[in-house]
Amino acid sequence: MTSMKIYADKLLMTVSGLLFLMTASAQVEFGPISGDAELGKTSYYDYGCYGCHGFGGIGRKNLANDVSGIMFREDIFLTYLRGRSELNPLFPTQSMPNYPADSLSDADALDIYAYIRTFKDDPPDVEDIPALKAILDGAKAQ
Amino acid sequence: MTKKTDQEQGGINRREFLGTSAAAGAASILPTRSEAAPQAAAPSNGVPLSLPPTDEQMARELGDTLPPSTMRAAQRPGSDLIVQVLRDLEIEFVASNPGSSFEGLQESLINYGEIPNVMPEFISAMHEESAVDMAHGYGKSEGRPICALVQGTIGLQHSAMAIYQAYHGRAPMVILVGRDDKHFLQAHTADDVAGIVRSFTKWDAHPETLAEALPAIQEAYRQAVTPPCAPTVVILDTEVQKEEAGDIQVPVYVPPVIPTITEQQADEIAAGLMGAAKPRLSVGRFRTPEGIKRSVELAELVGASVETKSQVGPMSFPQSHPLVGPDADDESDYVFGLEASGAHAALHGPHLRTLTERDLTSINFGGIRPPVRPRRDAPGQNDLTADAEASLPLLISAVKRRANSESRKTVVLRTRHHTDANHAARLTAIEAALEKTREGWNASPVSTARIYAELWPLIKDLDWCIGGPSRFSSSHHMQLWDHDKPYSYLGGHPAAALGYGLGAATGAALAARERGRIVINVQTDGDFNYTPGALWTAAHHRLPMLTIMHNNRAWHMELMYVQYMAGVRGRGTDRAHIGTTLRDPYIDYAKLAEGYGVKAEGPIEDPTKLAAALARGVDAVRNGEPYLIDVITQPR
Numbered sequence A: 001m002t003s004m005k006i007y008a009d010k011l012l013m014t015v016s017g018l019l020f021l022m023t024a025s026a027q028v029e030f031g032p033i034s035g036d037a038e039l040g041k042t043s044y045y046d047y048g049c050y051g052c053h054g055f056g057g058i059g060r061k062n063l064a065n066d067v068s069g070i071m072f073r074e075d076i077f078l079t080y081l082r083g084r085s086e087l088n089p090l091f092p093t094q095s096m097p098n099y100p101a102d103s104l105s106d107a108d109a110l111d112i113y114a115y116i117r118t119f120k121d122d123p124p125d126v127e128d129i130p131a132l133k134a135i136l137d138g139a140k141a142q
Numbered sequence B: 001m002t003k004k005t006d007q008e009q010g011g012i013n014r015r016e017f018l019g020t021s022a023a024a025g026a027a028s029i030l031p032t033r034s035e036a037a038p039q040a041a042a043p044s045n046g047v048p049l050s051l052p053p054t055d056e057q058m059a060r061e062l063g064d065t066l067p068p069s070t071m072r073a074a075q076r077p078g079s080d081l082i083v084q085v086l087r088d089l090e091i092e093f094v095a096s097n098p099g100s101s102f103e104g105l106q107e108s109l110i111n112y113g114e115i116p117n118v119m120p121e122f123i124s125a126m127h128e129e130s131a132v133d134m135a136h137g138y139g140k141s142e143g144r145p146i147c148a149l150v151q152g153t154i155g156l157q158h159s160a161m162a163i164y165q166a167y168h169g170r171a172p173m174v175i176l177v178g179r180d181d182k183h184f185l186q187a188h189t190a191d192d193v194a195g196i197v198r199s200f201t202k203w204d205a206h207p208e209t210l211a212e213a214l215p216a217i218q219e220a221y222r223q224a225v226t227p228p229c230a231p232t233v234v235i236l237d238t239e240v241q242k243e244e245a246g247d248i249q250v251p252v253y254v255p256p257v258i259p260t261i262t263e264q265q266a267d268e269i270a271a272g273l274m275g276a277a278k279p280r281l282s283v284g285r286f287r288t289p290e291g292i293k294r295s296v297e298l299a300e301l302v303g304a305s306v307e308t309k310s311q312v313g314p315m316s317f318p319q320s321h322p323l324v325g326p327d328a329d330d331e332s333d334y335v336f337g338l339e340a341s342g343a344h345a346a347l348h349g350p351h352l353r354t355l356t357e358r359d360l361t362s363i364n365f366g367g368i369r370p371p372v373r374p375r376r377d378a379p380g381q382n383d384l385t386a387d388a389e390a391s392l393p394l395l396i397s398a399v400k401r402r403a404n405s406e407s408r409k410t411v412v413l414r415t416r417h418h419t420d421a422n423h424a425a426r427l428t429a430i431e432a433a434l435e436k437t438r439e440g441w442n443a444s445p446v447s448t449a450r451i452y453a454e455l456w457p458l459i460k461d462l463d464w465c466i467g468g469p470s471r472f473s474s475s476h477h478m479q480l481w482d483h484d485k486p487y488s489y490l491g492g493h494p495a496a497a498l499g500y501g502l503g504a505a506t507g508a509a510l511a512a513r514e515r516g517r518i519v520i521n522v523q524t525d526g527d528f529n530y531t532p533g534a535l536w537t538a539a540h541h542r543l544p545m546l547t548i549m550h551n552n553r554a555w556h557m558e559l560m561y562v563q564y565m566a567g568v569r570g571r572g573t574d575r576a577h578i579g580t581t582l583r584d585p586y587i588d589y590a591k592l593a594e595g596y597g598v599k600a601e602g603p604i605e606d607p608t609k610l611a612a613a614l615a616r617g618v619d620a621v622r623n624g625e626p627y628l629i630d631v632i633t634q635p636r
Ligand SMILES: Cc1ncc(C[n+]2csc(CCOP(=O)(O)OP(=O)(O)O)c2C)c(N)n1
Pocket: B472, B473, B496, B497, B498, B499, B524, B525, B526, B527, B528, B552, B554, B555, B556, B557, B558, B635
């Protein structure tokens, strides 16, 4: 990937970043889904997205119940995956890897998108989970 | 007594006196230096040849050939006195994997005394690395040493990484190393046996006689418990162990004198604490529980708010003490550090600086950067290098001398203020943590948060200790549990070196067994597989250790690194599992545990099955049996 391309990606990122802010505040609906969620489940595993995002999207960075805007639309999602090439190869961190199109095709990425959109984390309230309630009550009683 | 390094350089080598075959075959009397004839071991340039072992030697090492009978004729074997020294030092355990180079000592351990094999008790380790990890876990939990006993050269090499980790962990322990230079396999002896671990031990000795060996062990103990605490080594030759002790007496142990601050310094700090409107203590890790007790006394005398490290490691201030909490008003005007940084004054025990100050033999890691220096808080301007625990009595007296009716009222008011503020802060923190814990509650594989959350109600009223590192299972106990004991959490891998958790937890469980305590270990799979044999030690010695597998079927940390690397290079992450995952086949930890004699269940993937399994596990360990639950988990 050329540096021009990197630059272009970054620019796109910034632009779409602004877009999120605007759209998020305007409470825009999630966009349509063109991929196949069942195939996406396989790719989510094979491409190791689960590694950092958990098997159901609860992980280092939650994808379930995501409201940052990146998951709002397919094109934003794709831009995000492709736009992470600024990272320094000498000092890897465990942040989100970059996914250029020749390492993860649009089709696979959109399947993954469709799968992530199925994630819903709807846990019971603290009060309704006995173990958690016990912890809370214990802290109150101290 | 001379250290081996000094002694051997240009000195006489035992091998020059003891021809290998002569020694093995012809020892009708204990050969003295001048008696045993050199055969082929020492060429004229003084460099011993590396001879292949003789048939007799191999038989001795590998088979069941007994040592020459006259070796056992001692009426009062030297190793009995060695055991007496350990007993006097109240060393509870000697963790060991057997080796002929210490058969004399081993025999004394199991047979000497009116009640043999107690104080110390011989603990069977499957691997020398485990033996040292056990000493590490025990040392962290109790703030005092036990021994690891290992075979010269080979056993010591097996234990080397664990010693390195213990050195970084400032864990006190005495490592006894057998050395057989008489019936030796060339490969099992060396002139400077301790040399391979000298870069990361605090002190070592190679006594030549029994009379030197006894005080050497006492000195090793003294060095290990004197700050900076660390592993020490004593090399024990077979002759020293088997020697007739005659009328040699066991010397009296003299405890170390640990340097403290001066009375004047104590008074200055007391003035700072008493004069401040909002004093605060920042408490790190003491050497022993005594330090904790004293720091509680100081905090209460002053009414200071306290920051503790007890969620992240051992020997710190009890977390649910009412004075502990965030600085409610964020405006402390006198912050005093005890083995931790403090803006206005801080006491830090001395650092270990072994590589440059000690390693004169160039046996190190290729001259790596300045001293291997266990990490501490960044030094502050007002740091004093003195042991906090030993200095506290001076400080407490100084504070008491300054107290008057007015100050006592202030303390009451401050204490009330902190108690309320800290209670509120703790509640807010718990509420936030519970909201996080709730996320993915019903996920399968099981969320690591759920493991810790479900455990807490089962153990909170018991005396518990988290024996192994928790970071890779995301350390949810730090937010959810109360860390009130010196050993609540023994901390992470001090040198980030894997293969540690199981051994460390086993060592903690040794301490726990006689003390009505249980040990919890949320054990990652990668770390487990270096030294799984520690499970058998737990079964064999009936240790109250609950192992809960955080089985993410991967060296997951490394998987994430490789994914990231592939991402940076734009080559895709679909092959990142190669060499980073534990798939194909999956490992069945319950079966493995049962093979070692540890009751087990799992794999559990359904989170609703977890609580009942944990309850069974807690019951088992309360009854003095180890138990393992294999839980298939989310990656972190
Ligand atoms: C002795 C040693 N070898 C290799 C490493 C490199 N290493 C760091 S983390 C890790 C994987 C840990 O796997 P596991 O214990 O299962 O924890 P997980 O990351 O899966 O939670 C490895 C191999 C190390 N730190 N120490």
